[in-house]
Amino acid sequence: MEEQERAEKMSVDKKIVAKIADLARINVPEEQLEPLAGELNNILDWIEQLSEVNTDGVAPMTSVVAFTLPFRADKVTDGGYRDEILANAPSADHGFFAVPKVIE
Amino acid sequence: MTQDLTKLTLAAARDGLTKGDFTSRELTQQYLSAMENGREMNSFIVETADIALHMADKADEMIAAGNATGMTGIPIAVKDLFCTKDVHSCAASHILNGFKPKYESTVTANLWHDGAVMLGKTNMDEFAMGSSNETSFYGPVKNPWRALDDKGVLDTKDYVPGGSSGGSVAAVAADMAMAATGTDTGGSIRQPAAFTGLVGMKPTYGRCSRWGMIAFASSLDQAGPITKTVRDAAIMMESMASYDVKDSTSVERIVPNYEHALTGDIRGMKIGIPKEYRMDGMPMEIEKLWQDAIGWMKAAGAEIIDISLPHTKYALPTYYIVAPAEASSNLARYDGVKYGLRVEGDSLDGMYKNTRAEGFGDEVKRRILIGTYVLSAGYYDAYYLKAQKIRTLIAQDFAKAYAQVDVILTPTAPSAAFAMGEKSDDPIAMYLNDIFTVPASLAGLPAISVPAGLSKNAMPLGLHLIGRAFDEETLLRAAHVLEHAAGFTAKPKVWWGEKS
Numbered sequence: 148m149e150e151q152e153r154a155e156k157m158s159v160d161k162k163i164v165a166k167i168a169d170l171a172r173i174n175v176p177e178e179q180l181e182p183l184a185g186e187l188n189n190i191l192d193w194i195e196q197l198s199e200v201n202t203d204g205v206a207p208m209t210s211v212v213a214f215t216l217p218f219r220a221d222k223v224t225d226g227g228y229r230d231e232i233l234a235n236a237p238s239a240d241h242g243f244f245a246v247p248k249v250i251e
Numbered sequence: 252m253t254q255d256l257t258k259l260t261l262a263a264a265r266d267g268l269t270k271g272d273f274t275s276r277e278l279t280q281q282y283l284s285a286m287e288n289g290r291e292m293n294s295f296i297v298e299t300a301d302i303a304l305h306m307a308d309k310a311d312e313m314i315a316a317g318n319a320t321g322m323t324g325i326p327i328a329v330k331d332l333f334c335t336k337d338v339h340s341c342a343a344s345h346i347l348n349g350f351k352p353k354y355e356s357t358v359t360a361n362l363w364h365d366g367a368v369m370l371g372k373t374n375m376d377e378f379a380m381g382s383s384n385e386t387s388f389y390g391p392v393k394n395p396w397r398a399l400d401d402k403g404v405l406d407t408k409d410y411v412p413g414g415s416s417g418g419s420v421a422a423v424a425a426d427m428a429m430a431a432t433g434t435d436t437g438g439s440i441r442q443p444a445a446f447t448g449l450v451g452m453k454p455t456y457g458r459c460s461r462w463g464m465i466a467f468a469s470s471l472d473q474a475g476p477i478t479k480t481v482r483d484a485a486i487m488m489e490s491m492a493s494y495d496v497k498d499s500t501s502v503e504r505i506v507p508n509y510e511h512a513l514t515g516d517i518r519g520m521k522i523g524i525p526k527e528y529r530m531d532g533m534p535m536e537i538e539k540l541w542q543d544a545i546g547w548m549k550a551a552g553a554e555i556i557d558i559s560l561p562h563t564k565y566a567l568p569t570y571y572i573v574a575p576a577e578a579s580s581n582l583a584r585y586d587g588v589k590y591g592l593r594v595e596g597d598s599l600d601g602m603y604k605n606t607r608a609e610g611f612g613d614e615v616k617r618r619i620l621i622g623t624y625v626l627s628a629g630y631y632d633a634y635y636l637k638a639q640k641i642r643t644l645i646a647q648d649f650a651k652a653y654a655q656v657d658v659i660l661t662p663t664a665p666s667a668a669f670a671m672g673e674k675s676d677d678p679i680a681m682y683l684n685d686i687f688t689v690p691a692s693l694a695g696l697p698a699i700s701v702p703a704g705l706s707k708n709a710m711p712l713g714l715h716l717i718g719r720a721f722d723e724e725t726l727l728r729a730a731h732v733l734e735h736a737a738g739f740t741a742k743p744k745v746w747w748g749e750k751s
Contacts, residue, residue, distance in 0.1 A: 159624065171579060171623040172586070172600070173616055174608035183620070186678065190621060193679050194568040194634070200641050207639035208646065211456045211470055211695035212720055216499055231353035237593035244588050249599050 158188045256281045257426040261325055261483035264429060268314055268324045275314070275324030278429075279307040279368050282326045286370060286427045288748030292393045294421040296331050297339040298371040306368040313366045321486040321510070323366030328428035330419050331372045332379055333359050333474075334463040338369075342465040343387040344377045346610025347591040356463025357495045358432060358474045365490045370428050374418030377612045378582065379439050379467045382684035384417025385675050386614045392417040394668050395425035395743040396447060398708035405744050409671045410710070413443030413664075413684070419477050420447040424743060430478040430487050434464060436471045437570050438664075438688025441700035444477055445663035445713025448702040448741060450734070451477045452484045455721045456695035457502035460495030468577035469500075471570075471692050481701065481731040485509035488723065504721060512724035513731040518552030520729060523656035527563035528687060530665060537662045537712060540704045544660060544714050547736035548729070556656050560648040565641050566690040567682060572625050572638035573693070578615075579622025585610060617678065646694040653719050658729045661687050663713035667706040691717045699730045703737040711741065 159167075161180040164187065168175040175183065210216075229242055238245040256264065256278050267273055283300050303326060310324035334340045334352035341347035355363070363369070376386040384392040394410040412421045416433035423431050424447035433440035435453035444451025452475045459474040466472060476487035489510070494503040524545060529538070549555050587593035587606030594609045596602040611619065625634035652659060664684055674680045691698040697720070700713040714733060718726030 163624075164620070167620050167623045167627060170627060171619050172583075172603040172607055173611070173619065174601075174604035183617075186617060187620060187624070190571065190617075190678060191624075194571055197565055197568050197572075197637055197641060200562070200565055200637075200644070202637060202640035202644070205640040205643050207636055208642040209639075211500075212502065214457070214502060217503075219496070228353070232589075234353055235350055235590035237587060237591070246588055247595070247599050247602050 159184050257285050260480050261429050261478060261486055264325060265321055269319055275307040275310040275368060279303050279326045282370055282428060289425050289427050291747050292395060292421050292425060293374055293390050294392055294418045294427060295371040296374050296389050299338060299369055303368050303370050310366040310368060320365040322362055322490045324368060325429050326368040326370050328370050328373045328419055328422040328431040329359060330416055330432050330434055331375055332434050332465045333432060335359055339372055342378045343375045343389055345388040345592060346585045350590050354463060357460035358491050361493055362490050373422055373431060376415035377615050379415035379434060379436055380614050380618055381414040382442060382681050383411035384414040385411060386612055388612060391671060392421050394447060395421055396668060396710055397746060398710055405746060410668045411671050413446035413668060415439040416443050416477060420444055420449055423449055423477055430476060430483055432474060433477045434472060434474050436468050436574060437692050438685035440475045440477060441688045441698060441715060442664045442684055444700045446668035448711035449477055449479060450481050450484045450701055452488060452699040454488060454492060454723055455697045457500055458492045460493060460498040460501045462495055462497040466581040468574040469581060470577060471574060481727060481734045482510060482513055485513060485727050507724055509723060509727055512728045514728060515732060517729055517732045520553045521556055521656040522548050522553045523556050523558035523652050523659040525558050525560045525659060525661060527560050528661040533665050536706055540712055541662050544703060544733060551732050558652045558656060560652060562644045562648050563690055566645055566693055567686055569638045569641045570689045570693060571682060572634050575618040575622035576626050576635050579619045582619055642693050645690055649694045649696060657725050659717040661715045663687060663700040663715040667710035667712055687715055696720055697723045697726050699726055701730050701734050702739040705741055
């Protein structure tokens with residue numbers, strides 16, 4: 148299984164950087180793709196040492212301290228802050244956030 | 252000449268205020284002048300003098316009415332990561348340009364409720380991502396400490412204050428605030444406290460509410476105090492901590508009177524020394540300080556026990572999967588729609604991409620991209636799931652150790668503060684600053700850095716204690732004894748402002 152994990156991890160190239168930048172919605176100019184790939188590979192190569200740890204049968208951590216998330220009653224206890232919420236918007240119109248046109 | 256109140260500890264100021272030796276307004280005014288005099292350190296992004304004086308007057312009324320708490324009338328600096336109502340709160344990022352929240356974070360609300368006084372918002376690494384305070388959109392912070400050469404001549408170079416809470420520590424170390432709030436994700440309170448000769452404490456995950464703290468890595472972020480002494484940290488910690496229904500990971504437990512824990516008595520306390528923290532290439536002076544501290548604690552009646560935390564070396568690479576992954580999710584909210592910066596584009600998507608390209612700095616982008624990559628289809632199991640499994644192993648290492656010991660003693664950082672620009676081109680060299688602080692963060696444990704000595708070039712060095720979950724009292728008791736044994740009294744030589 149460890150072998151297989153290693154095989155799945157390839158070093159990132161320009162194409163992968165462009166893809167993850169697109170997923171992350173960050174505009175990266177063409178000439179920065181190559182240097183970024185280098186930087187990310189350095190970090191990923193360093194992280195790669197984790198593959199030497201045997202984690203068979205180990206449960207992934209889901210909660211930092213041992214406790215159960217509390218339940219609460221399903222009712223509205225607060226709200227009515229439309230104007231406060233919109234106060235910091237770069238653009239707001241008629242009580243809504245305003246964005247560039249998305250439908251032709 | 253009037254007394255210089257800015258040199259007082261928080262505990263001494265509290266006592267002086269209660270006795271009526273001076274007012275909070277007088278105290279606050281002295282700090283406001285000190286802040287003005289120290290502006291070249293770039294410690295504050297925003298100074299809030301009017302708010303401070305208003306809060307000081309209210310505090311003086313509280314004291315006169317006999318309603319004072321430990322924090323009443325105490326002027327403090329607030330890290331820019333905390334949302335403060337109608338006051339600049341941008342996590343030192345351009346993407347939150349102009350953001351003034353319409354609500355108050357729970358931690359700061361607790362402090363104001365207890366009568367503390369806000370002096371301003373402090374500089375930090377952008378979104379708390381950094382260990383030197385060089386990634387801020389508002390420029391780097393200068394450490395008030397500068398190295399001394401053999402002849403005792405002060406260096407003219409600027410040193411980093413550590414990070415990410417760099418502005419907070421610089422403000423306290425330079426007597427521009429009596430204490431400050433910090434936040435710690437992988438060491439962002441403790442490492443900068445060590446770099447500036449201060450006490451910095453991260454409580455157990457869940458002890459402080461994260462509501463109104465601008466999120467970086469939600470399973471790691473915790474608020475904590477930065478102060479001049481352990482007693483001051485105990486007083487401020489009690490005010491900051493609370494159960495909060497608005498943060499589902501805050502824990503419903505009574506917050507004890509931490510100051511009462513400072514008995515000075517650690518006889519019979521079991522202190523663990525983890526062999527894995529003896530890193531190759533660690534400077535001799537840090538190794539020696541650690542050995543000295545073992546001797547001090549033994550002399551105070553503690554029992555020293557050698558322990559093993561076998562997964563220590565994997566903590567840092569694990570952190571650099573978990574933290575960027577959580578950051579990439581948390582920072583998805585910055586889209587140019589709800590608050591902060593908007594850079595127009597030829598479509599909605601184009602607007603998102605332009606806004607995020609211009610709004611985030613290089614280190615933040617690097618971490619978002621790493622986080623996006625390790626969470627993306629096909630890589631999730633190999634990276635993120637693997638890291639969360641190793642995180643379990645790291646937590647189990649600590650759980651086994653705490654079957655034997657009460658606290659663990661280690662160095663705080665592998666070096667003293669370094670010169671500005673020295674590590675900013677090498678992300679991994681920068682990440683290694685947090686090698687001793689990250690394991691406790693991953694396990695959610697409380698930890699504290701105590702100033703303990705000076706390097707050969709007279710820069711401060713800190714020692715680090717890690718406690719059991721929710722046992723901040725034992726941690727503080729041990730830290731208090733360590734502080735007194737170390738007897739650290741050095742102050743930075745003033746090179747800024749009018750050297751009066």
